[in-house]
Amino acid sequence: MLFNSFEFLIFLPVVFTIYWALVKSQHARNTFIVFASYVFYGWWEWRFLALIIFTTACSFASGLLMSRYTQHRKAVASGVIIINLIILCLFKYFNFFMQEFSTLMGIIGISIDCVTLNVILPVGISFYTFQALSYTIDVYRGRIASTHDVTAFFAYISFFPQLVAGPIERASDLLPQFMHEQHFNSATTTDGLRQMLWGFFKKMVVADNCAIAVNQIWANYDHVGSSTLLVGAVLFSFQIYGDFSGYSDIAIGCAKLFGIRLSQNFKYPYFSKNIQDFWRRWHISLMRWFTDYIYIPLGGNRGTRLHHLRNIIIVFAISGLWHGANWTFIAWGIYHAALLCIFLFSIDKFKHFENQFFKTVSTLLTFTLVTLGWIIFRAPTLHDATGFLLNLCSMKYIDTIELSNVNIPLIILVIILMLTMEWHGRHSEHALQFNSHSILARHSSLRYSVYFAIAMSICTFSGTQSQFIYFQF
Secondary structure, eight states: OOTTSHHHHHHHHHHHHIIIIIOOSHHHHHHHHHHHHHHHHHHHHGGGHHHHHHHHHHHHHHHHHHHHOGGGHHHHHHHHHHHHHHHHHHHHTHHHHHHHHHHHHHHTTOOOOOOOOOOOOOTTHHHHHHHHHHHHHHHHHTSSOOOOOHHHHHHHHHOGGGTTTOOOOOHHHHHHHHHSOOOOOHHHHHHHHHHHHHHHIIIIIIIHHHHHHHHHHHHTTTSSOHHHHHHHHHHHHHHHHHHHHHHHHHHHHHHHTTTOOOOOOOOOGGGOSSHHHHHHHSSHHHHHHHIIIIIHHHTTTOSOHHHHHHHHHHHHHHHHHHHOSSHHHHHHHHHHHHHHHHHHTTGGGGTTOOSHHHHHHHHHHHHHHHHHHHHHHHOSSHHHHHHHHHHHHHOOOOOOOOOTTOOHHHHHHHHHHHHHHHHHTTTSSSTTOOOTTSHHHHOHHHHHHHHHHHHHHHHHHOOSOOOOGGGGO
16 A cells, blocks of 8 residues: 555544554554554555565564573574575565576576566565564564564564555664553644655655656656756656655654654755765665664774775675665665765865865765766666766757656756755754744744645645655665
């Protein structure tokens, strides 16, 4: 079920009403949340419910077994981790690696039949698998105690707002919230609705309108000029940001309706002053996961500079592969690893540049470098990525942008509006969470006028309804 669908417009109020009005105990609420989450997920493909139930059951059992058989903790943890990774790899990576292996064998003169699986990728498998893995690893490390509350644990894995595209939550942060009694809070609910409104604006007005232009430009990138390609690259930067951060805002805001606090997943990343700052602000929950479970165990920034460089490259290459079974994602990860290494190893030379002009230039340069990376990310193949970049950089000719069913001035206007609102609210959790010093916080009539204007823009200027980009990961 999509957040931006009529079904969800009916589903959410029904679930909210039953959760608070009809169900009284937290245990019963958890049971209902699991049921509602499975309806939400099964609306897309009910047969994959068996997969998430199996993953959840294995992870729950791993905690119980490690607490009971302490001398076999490592074997239990390893076994469950391997099971979860095998499931993930079979559905997401098996065909990719088999095809690449067949190609490699063909290069050296060995012809083999390429065996592939005729399966579709389950929505959100990378997200809920990583969330399940974090529980098993943290119990094994002794960071958290295993839980015996099966309904709370199933709610932790399947909680529908963040089930299919995050944020990727830790058991230590989210699980206790399902194990303690939740109480309705009108202020939290109101803030959740505001955050959802802003998320719908970013997805349906910004991202979906950008997508129309971006798809047309990418479909004809060999036949348009550099100026059009530049517009396409910049618009995709805002498309993917509006799409993914919009989803996160909807998910986090929706969770607040049920008294649940999810982690902030985006912190205005396009205001980053350097590439390291960008990765502290973009997809925060995923980078936190990779930092704790891969980067630090590899040694982090300890050891020699070469070891530090190696660890960064490994983490970002895996991060790229996590996004999809395609060389473009791996190349995108390595590209960002290279940028980060260059920055980290030259940071001392720029520490004395702290004036506002330098910060502005640095922010624009960071956005430019990130946008170039998004070209690699968006491309269907490395050949397409190379072709787009070469045509963009060739500056052969400047053309007028002619796209069907695309209102470029409107897109630019909504992007400026989004950036203005987020700059105004950059010190808050989301753009509509106005602090006490804001003029909008002090004048309720002006504040509600902004809410009304955003709601009307969603109804009037929404682009073609589309699935969230990160559902494919």
